[in-house]
Structures are given as structure tokens and as C-alpha cells.
Amino acid sequence: MNKKINKKRRDFIKKSALASSIFIIPRHVLGGSGFISPSDKLNIAAIASGGKGGSDILNASVNGRENIIALCDVDFSGDAANTVKKFPKAKLYADFRKMLDKEKDIDAVTISSPDHTHASAAVYAMDREKHVYIQKPLTHNIKEARLLTNLARKKKIVSQMGNQGASNPNQDIMQEWIDSGKIGSISNIHVWTSRPIWPQGVHPPKPNPSLKPKKLNWDLWLGPAKKTDYTPNLHPFNWRGWWEYGTGALGDMGCHLMDIPFKLLELKYPRDVECSIGTVFTKMWSPEYIPEGCPPSSVVQLSFDSTKKSNSPIKMTWSDGGIKPFHPDLIPSSVDIEDEGVMIIGDKGVISCYDKALNPMLYLKGESPIKKGLHISDLMVEGKVDDAMMKMYQDEFGHQRKWVDACKAGFNSKEHVDLTSSFDFSGPLTESVLLGNVAIRSYLLRDPKKKGMWGSPIWTGRKKLIWDAENMKITNFDDANQFISRVYRKGWEI
DSSP: OOHHHHHHHHHHHHHGGGGGGSOOOOHHHHHSTTOOOGGGSOEEEEESOSTHHHHHHHHHTTTTTSEEEEEEOSOTTTTHHHHHHHOTTSEEESOHHHHHHHOTTOOEEEEOSOGGGHHHHHHHHHHTTOEEEEESSSOSSHHHHHHHHHHHHHHTOOEEEEOGGGGOTHHHHHHHHHHTTTTOSEEEEEEEOOOOOSOOSSOOOOOOGGGOOTTOOHHHHHTTSOOOOOOTTOTTTGGGGBTTTOOHHHHHHHHHHTHHHHHHTTOOOOSEEEEEEOOOEEETTEEOOOTTBOOSOEEEEEEEOOBTTBSSOEEEEEEOTTOOOOOOTTSOTTSOOOSSEEEEEESSEEEEEOGGGOSOEEEETTSOOEEOSOOHHHHHSTTSSOHHHHHHHHTGGGHHHHHHHHHHHOTTSHHHHTOSSOHHHHHHHHHHHHHHHHHHHHHTOEEEEEEOGGGOEEESOOSOEEEETTTTEESSOGGGGGGSSOOOOTTOOO
């Protein structure tokens, strides 16, 4: 394609919010009735093509409506091979930097790599004016989340985080319950998950280069993380339990679950955070100390100021590792507390739902429980849900498609403004989620020079942390601020 024509095409797709000043040739003039010109299709590439990356790029293709022109993965011999079969014309790359520099026609990218590489890939793409879709959590740390949020605005990037439940219309049902005052004044929220389902709270695996899969590019997988020999049982999934690469159960599920009250109540940044974590004993009186790894379980409480959706300050309590909240008075004892979910508790009633806003329920004083919207139990019963509802669930509520449509409509278009998890929303959400991890990592800090009773450690970070969101700083315990960002390997700085 002629470079000048290609540049005009990409400028049109990226900036078509200014379309009123652009003369558009009708499609039928170019190729007859029903013709779709190349300029009407988005050119999309995937950074990480296996697992969730495979479903992200598949849904972004919108059943073949868009062009998937390149795929990037550190190992195409694994699950990514299935994605290659679906898009045989796509060019293959191991290094996203080479892909983005060489494939000038790319308009947008999906990023579904491990948490520690999200920001590196996103900044590289956005600096080249590519629209971005990034799996949750948006980033590995708070400073990266703020950077991506600001960069998307500066570069006029159409962005979306991959917490697909944000596009579930069930959220509209719960929003109506909130806005109509059904449950009254809200002061408490419980959010929980049964995860981790990967090794966590145990000592990390040891490097063993002899076990490295032949086609895995380990150095590229490490990305900004510190240089180390190949370590088994990290790629492709178990990296989540180690701070160098992952963000634990909170990072994995927090953006799915906390998204719901964050959006419904229009929460802003928290003002403080406090936590407690589970402990593992393998020897009598000697708890395991594994600061490089996420804990087996945790409870985190975030405090938010009142909003126009609730006139009182709000406490949000997160728990993981199978720790569930207890039944509020208005939820009958016969109702099972699910393995993961959300409860929004008001002085008149309770709203509950499952992951991705499924299973919305309303419990009111003196009334029978109200069930509305899409429920997992309905999807599991053949014939009880129509094909359209099943397809909506399988297509992840159109979360990727809506991002693609917004990319084509342009920055600040109605389609862009209507996105449910652009970085203007998902950036602050991710910062709030990751603030919980700052508290968890601070909880494991101790003074190596001092001992307590019977030689026990002196823990220095086990306190409520006061958060200055504007300046991204813990104001009452400076040692915690080391976890706001990270140290980047040379050549991977952002």
C-alpha cells in the first residue's frame, strides 16, 4: 500500500471524531453494493496470542469483519498455535517491538501477556499511535497505571481494559436499583474470590535452564523483570503468584469484581488501606517468610469518601484464598454465599452478584428476593436461555467488539465515550486494586536489626496506610512507597 495513502487511512481511523471536515467517498462508488473497502477494516495485532490472548484477538476480529495482520508470542509451539490456525495470513513475531516497528499498517493491538509486561507493551504501542486493549489488571503497579491513563489522553488513544464483565448489561439492572434508592444509604461493600488457583504462599521454584522448552524465548518473556535463568512452572500461567511477574489473587480478580461497585457508586481513589494476610507453618513456631511471593490468603479494606450515589463514607472489604463474607441480615441463611462475588450493603437492602456481574440479586426488608438479568444457572439449563443471551455470554458481552467500533469511530467519539472500561475509568480502578497489594507487600516488611519477644520479628508495615492519590504516595510509612513502582531491567525502562 502507498505510504501516503496508508498514512491518510490510519489518520482517518484514529481521528475520525473530526469526520465532519473529511470528505468520505460512498462505499458503493468504490466497489458496488455491500462492498467493504480495506479502509473500513481495522488492522489489528495481538501481543500474546495463546490462552486469553487467543480469545481476545478472536473477539476483536468480530467474526472475520476486521483484519488480523500480525500475531506476537514468545512461544508459538504452545496454545498460541491454535490462534495461528485461525489467522493463517497473520505475520508472526516473538518480539512486539519488532512487530510494531515493522508492521506500519497496524491500527490497534490487544495485549494479553503476563502482568509485568503490560505497561512496556502498551507504552511502545501508544507511542506509535496504536489503539490498545489490555487484559486486566491494566498494569503491574500503580505508577504504570497512572502513566497509561495520562498517555492515552495525550496521544488520543482509544483504550479498553479486558474486564469484560464491565460490558455486561446486568450492570444496568444493578445501577437502576442503586439510583432508585432501593437499598438506601450504602456504607459497606464486600468483594471476594476463591482464588488463587495457582501455587501461592509457597517458596518459588528454582531456575533450571535444562528444562526450557526449545521454542520459548525466555528473555522476551522476562521483559522488564530482572534477568534470571529459565524457571519451570511460571510460563504460561503460574507466574501470577510471584511479585516479580504477577499481582496475586487481588490483581487477577479485583478488576473483575471491584469494577462493579466502583462503577455503580462512582467511587474515586481510596483514602487509606489496611490488610491482614494468611500465614503458612511448615515448622513449629516458625512461620514461612516468602516476601517475593503473594500470600495464600488476604483480607484488604479500602476506605472511600462518600459519592453522589451514596451519602456516607464507604468501606470496601476484599478477601481471597477462599475467605468468604458472612451472611448479612437480609440474605437468608438458606442462600449459599458463592465462591466469589460482590455484596453492596445499604440500610434498606442488599445487592449481590457473581463475577463479571452475573447473578444479580436484590434483597429488601420484608420482601422476597428479586432475581433479574443473566444468571449462570440459566445458562447451564438447556433451553432456558435463548440463543442471543448465550451468544452474548460467549462473546464476552461484546467487550472487544465495542472497543474495535470505538477505534474506528475515533478518539472522543460517542462509541469511545460509551466504552465501559477505557483507561479514564480502568486506570483509577486498577490503582485502587493495586493499592491493596501495596498494603500486602508492606505487611511483610520487617526490621532485620531487631527482634521481639522470643526472637520473633519486628514487623514494620502492619498498619493502616494513608494514601495521597494525587501524588501517588503513602504519607505515613515511606517504606511502602517502594511498591508503587518497580525496577526495570536495562533496555525495558518506560
